[in-house]
């Protein structure tokens with residue numbers, strides 16, 4: 128070994144010991160006759176001292192050390208006169224007696240310290256240097272801990288980790304596939320898995336009973352903030368279970384992770400709410416329940432008073448912001464502008480303030496009597512000092528806008544505390560969703576998700592009414608996992624494909640291998656998959672998944688460090704039988 132100790136472990140109890148450390152020079156400072164060097168490795172930072180008086184030539188070498196040089200130092204552990212309580216090793220320093228320069232370094236393009244001067248792009252280009260920074264490294268260590276704990280829990284529950292292939296054919300999640308051309312079978316392509324969905328179901332047919340995998344998935348989706356073309360799932364499947372068993376098993380996983388990784392216990396069971404309730408109370412199927420401020424429908428209560436914005440609309444809803452009755456005109460204008468932004472697209476906002484004496488003032492005073500307004504305050508559970516914010520329009524759109532407004536008010540009122548975790552299950556999702564552009568139904572989850580038995584009767588007459596045995600785990604407004612009980616009988620599967628507009632031949636061509644397998648005794652089964660990057664980010668108190676991936680792509684889906692995607696050689700294209708249509712390529 129190059130060292131006797133790491134840079135993070137020496138303390139006053141080692142005083143007087145002769146030690147050897149190895150690591151990177153974080154920085155060095157000359158202070159008169161003394162030179163101080165901060166030596167860094169994965170475990171921490173230790174201060175080295177070189178003394179001009181006692182060893183001038185050694186001190187001379189130390190003075191010439193550049194940032195990020197790799198050195199080995201032998202010396203004795205001494206108590207610092209000037210202790211640094213912020214550092215784990217802050218009580219001691221090493222009086223250096225010897226130094227080996229193991230490697231030199233170019234001047235790094237940014238300072239490798241907690242508060243770096245490097246911009247995003249630069250740090251991504253030199254990600255291996257960024258990863259030397261303590262705060263970035265600790266994110267990757269958190270990820271490691273999460274992965275180990277996932278394995279520990281699932282192994283303890285009898286799950287078997289099985290790898291599934293990466294060169295496959297389309298999976299049913301419905302995003303765009305990344306494809307890989309085959310050289311041996313010219314003109315044919317593999318698809319990279321959007322998830323191991325079909326394989327995990329085949330493992331259930333194979334009798335594996337409980338499967339999991341921490342696995343890379345690939346989806347060629349449009350660029351959006353904080354989305355990665357390749358991401359990691361904790362993918363799971365179980366046989367001979369009901370929805371209740373899945374929810375309990377994976378609530379167990381969530382509890383285990385919170386306990387082991389964050390030291391947090393949840394006394395009560397995670398709340399469960401239906402999709403319909405989530406939409407009508409929070410305007411979202413992934414509600415953030417760290418705070419209340421739920422939505423109340425007031426459509427009927429505000430009708431018939433000739434207030435044009437509230438007449439002839441399908442829906443009027445309100446939220447009540449606690450303690451905001453004192454908001455100024457400027458604050459109200461700002462929040463109105465917020466909901467009018469194109470991303471939210473509301474026409475406007477009507478407000479009402481509940482004054483200290485209980486009377487209510489509103490921007491629509493002219494149309495509503497004091498009794499009408501008092502009634503609204505009562506319906507929405509508003510107290511003196513609260514501010515009611517109301518919006519109107521088509522039901523779904525308005526609920527979603529109210530949901531955004533609720534979150535924004537939560538943000539402004541400081542209710543989104545990153546140290547608070549509020550998990551919940553959202554259940555009973557609709558089975559199908561309608562796409563106006565292509566004029567057809569899509570599976571809301573995927574085509575193997577089972578309809579609720581009691582809703583099967585509506586499959587052909589009123590498909591919107593059919594609910595699925597599908598569920599999501601949501602934490603702090605983020606969907607971190609979702610799954611379903613699968614269809615395991617051929618008739619229901621055929622009906623589902625028919626509803627989705629597949630002909631029998633198309634279904635056979637795309638998923639024939641699974642349908643065939645189902646003819647050989649498929650057990651009742653179901654599963655779930657969690658977004659591992661996102662869950663880790665949430666556990667780290669962040670919403671940026673990139674920070675928790677060792678080598679992420681940037682928000683243009685490029686890896687700027689290895690410079691990819693990139694062109695390939697003409698010979699490679701020829702071997703693959705591929706011709707690039709240059710003039711049609713986008714930027």
Ligand code: ASP
Nearest residue numbers: 322324610611654655656
């Ligand atoms: N394969 C699904 C997904 O990636 C999850 C599941 O149904 O288990 O969303």
